[in-house]
Amino acid sequence: MGRMIATNSSRPALGVLLVGLLCVRAAAAAEPSIHIVDAWARATPPGVETGAVYCKILNHGGADRLVDARSPAAHGVEIHASVSENGVVEMRRIDALPVDAGASVELAPGGTHLMLVGLAAPLAAGAKVELTLVFAVAGEIAVEVPVVDARAPPAAHEHEHEHHAQ
Numbered sequence: 001m002g003r004m005i006a007t008n009s010s011r012p013a014l015g016v017l018l019v020g021l022l023c024v025r026a027a028a029a030a031e032p033s034i035h036i037v038d039a040w041a042r043a044t045p046p047g048v049e050t051g052a053v054y055c056k057i058l059n060h061g062g063a064d065r066l067v068d069a070r071s072p073a074a075h076g077v078e079i080h081a082s083v084s085e086n087g088v089v090e091m092r093r094i095d096a097l098p099v100d101a102g103a104s105v106e107l108a109p110g111g112t113h114l115m116l117v118g119l120a121a122p123l124a125a126g127a128k129v130e131l132t133l134v135f136a137v138a139g140e141i142a143v144e145v146p147v148v149d150a151r152a153p154p155a156a157h158e159h160e161h162e163h164h165a166q
């Protein structure tokens with residue numbers, strides 16, 4: 001009788017311990033790990049009040065989503081998707097941009113982008129724009145975004161520079 005009581009009381013304790021360990025491991029595996037690379041903003045002519053920012057969002061961890069962004073360079077920053085309808089491409093504001101576990105999401109001309117709305121001043125090529133991206137799980141990530149002249153294809157231009165530097 002004494003033996004049975006000892007067995008019964010030790011089992012729940014072990015069970016709780018195991019469940020606790022599993023929860024910790026599951027949480028660690030689901031943690032997003034976000035990196036922002038190849039960010040650039042398109043230079044804007046005087047009088048234009050909006051600008052676009054492009055980048056790649058790399059996620060080496062669990063699922064997350066971009067829910068907000070802000071910059072001292074503009075009144076507001078919106079997440080825009082480009083939607084093609086009857087051959088016409090339109091920009092539409094979206095509330096959030098999902099970044100799946102282990103996925104990379106590319107923000108590029110003609111596709112999803114960040115729109116700087118109400119620019120404080122024109123974006124001059126060579127300048128840098130401070131941008132804060134807000135993710136639902138990973139929180140805030142600050143990025144320094146170089147402004148690039150739109151007349152040169154920016155991605156190719158930068159890669160060329162990397163080649164010359166090496």
Ligand SMILES: [Cu+2]
Pocket residue numbers: 080091113114115
């Ligand atoms: Cu837009």
